[in-house]
Amino acid sequence: MKYAYVYVLDTMADWELGFVTAELNSGQYFKNRGSRLPVRTVGASNRPITTKGGMTIVPDVTIDEITHETTAVLLLPGADNWKDPVNGPIIEKAKQLLDAGGNVAAICGATLALADAGLLDDRQHTSNSREYLNLFSPAYKGAARYKDEKAVVDGNLITTGSAGALELAREVIALLDLFAEETLDAWYNYFTTGEPQYFYTMMGTLQENNS
Numbered sequence: 650m651k652y653a654y655v656y657v658l659d660t661m662a663d664w665e666l667g668f669v670t671a672e673l674n675s676g677q678y679f680k681n682r683g684s685r686l687p688v689r690t691v692g693a694s695n696r697p698i699t700t701k702g703g704m705t706i707v708p709d710v711t712i713d714e715i716t717h718e719t720t721a722v723l724l725l726p727g728a729d730n731w732k733d734p735v736n737g738p739i740i741e742k743a744k745q746l747l748d749a750g751g752n753v754a755a756i757c758g759a760t761l762a763l764a765d766a767g768l769l770d771d772r773q774h775t776s777n778s779r780e781y782l783n784l785f786s787p788a789y790k791g792a793a794r795y796k797d798e799k800a801v802v803d804g805n806l807i808t809t810g811s812a813g814a815l816e817l818a819r820e821v822i823a824l825l826d827l828f829a830e831e832t833l834d835a836w837y838n839y840f841t842t843g844e845p846q847y848f849y850t851m852m853g854t855l856q857e858n859n860s
Contacts, residue, residue, distance in 0.1 A: 655688055655689070673685070691715060693712060725756070
């Protein structure tokens, strides 16, 4: 069994992983109908954390329980306290996964943690801005590989800025090949525009792929 692991930490931005976790865990639009990718929360310890929105989350597992064999993707949310040393082990785990060919997706403040660890120095990436990484990460040496885009995929690493929650979901779904291409296009267009036509198109693609 493979899982989508979500690292949870105090002050995490609740909304930034909402699109991707809902779609992975429910499997409602997967091209393999009836399948899903279960989401498991990961903590630095078993201690409950409190999100920026005030929700309490008790981690399902701790970092040492994550293996490459059980990881479909590791999702790293934004938060205000990524600089806390308690978060160091999950970044080390991200490095191990990337080196082993595993998938990692980081948004907002999590990209800063990756920058601090040198994981963006040799990979194309994005974040809240190039200036954000230069200002808050003295160790950052990847400015030449920074791209002014909402989401950047470099091999098995996906990075987005704080406004890229929808793009992060799209790129994770594409990387894992979970939706039919036409379903993913319609899904993204619907949530970016709100136009009902795209919702009906999306539902039509599910019927076509199910027939």
